[in-house]
Amino acid sequence: MLLIRCPYCEEERPELEFRNAGEAHIARSANMAGESDDDFEKFFFIRSNPKGIIYERWRHMHGCARFFNAVRDTVTDKFVMTYKAGEPKPSKLPGAGK
């Protein structure tokens, strides 16, 4: 069982308390009704599904109930870091090369 750090609780908690909520940093358009079919397709259906680093949304469902973002390695399952919802995509990951 993984330990996941909730950036709001500032604690590592067992994964049973959390729920994955899909890929992060997919912005909902401010002009949703005016989106083209192609743009809506990109927004709603297309996901990156990478081998390696993925940016995800998680919810501390059975804890503080907050949504937050996490950087996870899909190969090792390791959580690289977590950060609060609304914060920008980190430009540099801990442990990454200089």
Place this chain on the structure above:
Amino acid sequence: MSGAFRIPGAGRFKQAKTARFSFDGQSYTGIEGDTLASALLANGVHLVGRSFKYHRPRGILSAGAEEPNALVEIKRDAARKTPNVRATVQELYEGLDAQSQNRWPSLSFDLGAVSDVASPLLSAGFYYKTFMWPKAAWKSLYEPKIRAAAGLGVSPDKPDPDHYSSRYAHCDVLVLGGGAAGIAAALAAAETGVRVILADEQAEFGGSLRFESGAKIDGQDGFAWAQAAVAKLAAMDNVRVLPRTTAFGYYAQNFIGLVERVSDHLKAPGHDLARERLWQVRAKRVVLASGAIERHMVFADNDRPGIMLAGAARTYLNHYGVAVGRNVGVYTANDSAYAAAIDLKKAGVNVAAIVDLRDNPTGPVIDEARALGIEVNFGRAVIRAGGKLRVSSMTVQPKNGGGERTIAVDAILMSAGWTPSVHLFSQSRGKVAFNDETKRFVPGTYAQDCVSVGACNGTDGLSATVDEAYAAGAKAAKDAGAKAAKGNKPKVDASESWSRGMLGAAPGAGPDTTVKAFVDFQNDVTAKDIRQAVHEGMRSIEHVKRFTTNGMATDQGKTSNMHGLAIAAETLGKAIPEVGLTTFRAPYTPVTFGAIVSHARGPLFDPTRRTAIHPWAEAQGAVFEDVGQWKRAWYFPKAGEDMHAAVDRECVAVRKTAGLFDASTLGKIEVVGPDAAKFMELLYTNPWEKLEPGRCRYGIMLREDGFIYDDGVVGRLAPDRFHVTTTTGGAPRVMNHMEDYLQTEFPHLNVWLTSITEQWAVIAVQGPKSRDIIAPLVEGIDMSDEALPHMSVREGKICGVPTRLFRMSFTGERGFEVNVPADYGQAVWEALWAEGQKHGAAAYGTEAMHVLRAEKGYIIVGQDTDGTVTPNDAGLDWAVGKKKADFVGIRGMARPDLVAKGRKQLVGLKTKDPKVVLEEGAQIVEDPKQAIPMKMIGHVTSSYWSENCGRSIALALVAGGRERMGETLYVPMPDGVIEVEVTGMVFFDETGGRLNG
């Protein structure tokens, strides 16, 4: 006497009490402290099972968890029958009742053994080839027959009466394996004061000290030192010592699963003790001290009972005081078997000969064997074993060919070398590295905070092991935050050391032969099978494994994997590391479902939710149905009524006078804050800004893809406060959906969301007399139609307690939903019920509720919709705000396919024969005479007998449904085609006058 093969003066249980037990109905005597295996061997019993595929007679190979052959059924009573128990692990208790498996009619005469003769048909991958034709015969004939013929034990057929427990634990240093290495590491860590857990799968700690007669630590016999050290550890407050506990899985971030066998070794455990206990341990550091497992020699008929691992024979002698034979042969490729021969010889057992594959080995054990007068042969191989139910001879030949010589023996002790147990290390995702010199895989690159010590790390010799383990234990404690402590490192005075050995088939079982030289005993895989797999095109070791099933039995190839790999590599002409190991997976040894499930079964499997009014409904004899976790009153049968009679009566009562319905399970969410209306605008299709406080609206929630997600009536209590209701099953996901948008997409909105499902009990009072029933109990609310029109809400008091009184209807009648704090739910219900009795009101359940709403064409999300239905499909366009710039689903709803013609739309169906009630889920076609498969244009979503309409009614999703009004369609059923007419969705009171009736 506890067995003819028990040697007086040998073993560690000299004062032990005897214990009677039975095997296949025959009564024997063992001693307390025995395993079933040692007790059987003490009685001269080697034949204990039949093999999986060929039904070959099998004996006891090992003295531990790696045992592939000696699997038995242990029976305590009719319900307590445990199959596939390893006799080498099962501790003996008075009265133990064991049965052999996979044989008929008896163990010594097994008709299934015909498959040994027919074995050319059953070679590697046979099920992919031999039984392929005719195709249909696989399912009906071959597979059932093969499954019946091959196999392990029989599953118990009664519910498990035992109970299991589980615990979580945290520690600084977790030491897995309680041999010399594990004990030394635990001592070093424990002396610093950090929290230590030491676990070992055996009943007694000591590991290989159980058989290493030459080991001396701190001036004591090795095993005695181990007992003293573990007693010292167990007495320390910061240490937990877990015997009979197997670490079966190493998971992410040092999370280890262990299973403790609490009472399987006891004669009469009683119900107070759990059978097993699951430990889920999170450790800062893990020390792996899992030891090594001896390999057998791969030669012809190496599976005859009486042929066993040399270390096992030594364990049976030195620990249990049992000689595995009176005239034993030894076949080895390394030094360790010599020690076994020497110990047995000294105990008075004749050692017929040692056959050593090596050319000119030297060393003290060889000298000692010779000095004891044992015949030692170098450069020779055992090319065949004689005997069937018990080995009777070994045939020896120079390894490069030459004259054969057959030596009579009653047991063969073999050793091809020792394989480090890297299972847990590998499960931790560490990468193993191949040491070419010693021909073994040892831990290479670590992936987690753990360290391997001793034999599992490829460290040879007791002295080096204890040094390494003690240092590792101290470092693990330091890494976990301990301060340095001054401890006493155990001092090894005498030790044994061996390494090397051989991998793969021995001479006489090479590629030019067709003999049955077993690699994997449990799955009956021979050296020839592995070569055949390579010849048939398997290149990857993973493919070879699956094609031959080598290493795929319940022992997971503990003795076979390295041999299998070496034979595959040789056949492929590649080096071993190029071919690579197969993946080690949890569990290390089989784990019972009971241990994993623990108490989470039966009523404790999932929470049961009951409403505040549940006890009343129960007292009235209500029949309940499960809706998610909720128990809901389904109908309230009176004496002599069946379900239909009860539902008909309830439905009529509601429309004639009134009915009371427990609607407490409806999901309820309070949306509060200055931006509450803005938030509602975004989450629901409807407009909310202009809804006046005190009024209600039916709301539809979509997902971003434009499909209906949930619905419910929403009351605006104040400009900044909405009381939202959801479907019963949808409450948690609607809350999640709202929170998701509020926290991540619309965080600028000043809104709070609170689940209030459990806080309010809800009593629906519906029917022409509903106001008359409620009014006398209400204070502070004007109940007139002018003051409280349909779709409005007021706060006030009922029976003296606060209420949110909704005027709304899910029946089409004048109706109210009385919300009161849940603690008052039953009291208010009883008061309303008493009032209702004056008017002839009935209590109605969920079935009547479904019928009544269907009579009015009100949909149920999840029944009449299925996640692919848009508001337009459901005829709910009127509930979508046309002027709104944004709401969740606004764009998805406009996708080309969702606005295309011919979509399935919700309509009503009337059967031509009003008495026929359609089946929900039934398919609808245009032309019943068309060829099968017919073109299905829709399906029935809801269907009931309506006593109020005097006929059956149904709702259905039909392609282009709204353009088919009056059309005749057909519902083909197994016993005939049903004619239906497409109608509107409202079957009763089409004008809706009764809402104010």
